[in-house]
Amino acid sequence: MKKNGEYLMKQGFIALIVGLSISSYACNINVGDTSPDENLPDISGYPVVETNQTKFYNNNGEISKPSAGDDFYGQDANYTGAMPDYTDNGDGTITDNITGLMWLKARGSKMTWDEAVAGASVNNTGGYDDWRMPTIKELYSLFLFSGINGSSVYSTKGYVPFIDTDYFDFEYGSGLGYERVIDCQDWSGTEYVSTTQHNQPTVFGVNFADGRSKGYKKYLPPIWTELNDLYVRYVRGNTEYGINNFQNNNDGTISDLATGLMWSREDSKKGMNWKDALTWVQEKNAENYLGYNDWRLPNIKELHSIVDYTRSPAATSSAAINTDYFKCSTIINEANQEDYPYFWSGTVLVTGGPKREACYIPFGRAMAYMDGVWQDVHGAGSQKSDIMIGDPADYPEGHGPQGDAVRIYNYVRLVRDIE
Secondary structure (H helix, E strand, O other), X not given: OOOHHHHHHHHXXXXXXXXXXXXXXXXXXXXXXXXXXXXXXXXXOOOOEOOOOOOEEOOOOEEOOOOOOOOOOOXXXXXXXXXXXXXXXXOOEEEEOOOOOEEEOOOOOOEOHHHHHHHXXXXXXXXXXXOEOOOHHHHHOOOOOOOEEOOOOOOOOOOEOOOOOOOOOOOXXXXXXXXXXXXXXXXXXXXXXXXXXXXXXXXXXXXXXXXEEEXXXXXXXXXXXXXXXXXXXXXXXXXXXXXXXXXXXXXXXEEEOOOOEEEEOOOOOOOEXXXXXXXXXXXXXXXXXXXXXXXXXXXXXXXXXXXOOOOOHHHHOOOOOOOOOOOOOOEEOOOOOEEOOEEEEEEEEOEOOOOOEEEEEEOOXXXXXXXXXXXXXXXXXXXXXXXXXXXXXXXXXXXXXXXXXXXXXXXXXXXXXXX
């Protein structure tokens, strides 16, 4: 398995290819600089932080580590990249030594999205005056899938946060009255280019309590006039983070020089359950697909890196992906609309229930059955999870309190490291 230093050396080599300096990935700090930015490492680009998932799973629970050729080989924990690495600066700020981003340690109070946006410019934590709202990709970089989503929404028993609480302040919802323990989401600065339930304006956010990321409405039901209150954690540094630098290699592959990842231009063109998706990747490696035999099912943070939040089916008549570089299959969704698939990752969402769920990202509408109708409830580019095996017909009105669509047979896009 690669250690952090080896990973950063590889990133430095990639940086040379695209004309960047090695120091942009080497986390060097100018020792002679006594300004506040001495705590901000000189990192640019879009290094993807590992998910921190180290255990292995099948459809129902934890298993021993599978080897090449075994069932369930090729999942998230079979691969290791740049593990999370933080520094507490002792001034209310936390530095991410992989991404080059600096974060507020404190969580603050819940507020409306407009209040969160306005608050960035007047925040001076640590003596800095350039705090900003994080994009959804910046905020998503903090996700750790060593977390556990408990079985009850009114008790924290069995829960483990999906963020490193050794460095970041975090608090669950009270679990009292209408407030569930998972009602503690964080705003990002990324608005959905379309709308969700009942045509409501929506902003993407992250839930570090239940391991999901989705669009949150600016207003609350039932009359849609009360503003929604969530948390916010401001960020500064590395303004290139989350920005892709795609290159068409004209051989069926697309390189992202910002992340150091290579992708298949085409997807699987068919849906598969999670076990079959992992097997399909091994089959592609055996046939040396597109000239390579080290493809993998992307972990959820790698897959998230290629979401294009300027696109959605309703706004641009396309998948939420850069269609100048990628091709995306079309499907007919639960509302009988032409749409785009959900895509599997190799990452498992560990829950308190009897079954495991694998994480996916909808590059089309994130469908749910609410108020007696199928509709986009969470937004293209959200991150949810699906059971790994079963019959979707058993869920004619979806699953869970929001009626999330249960598809089980999701698509695959291959990824590998640029050498």
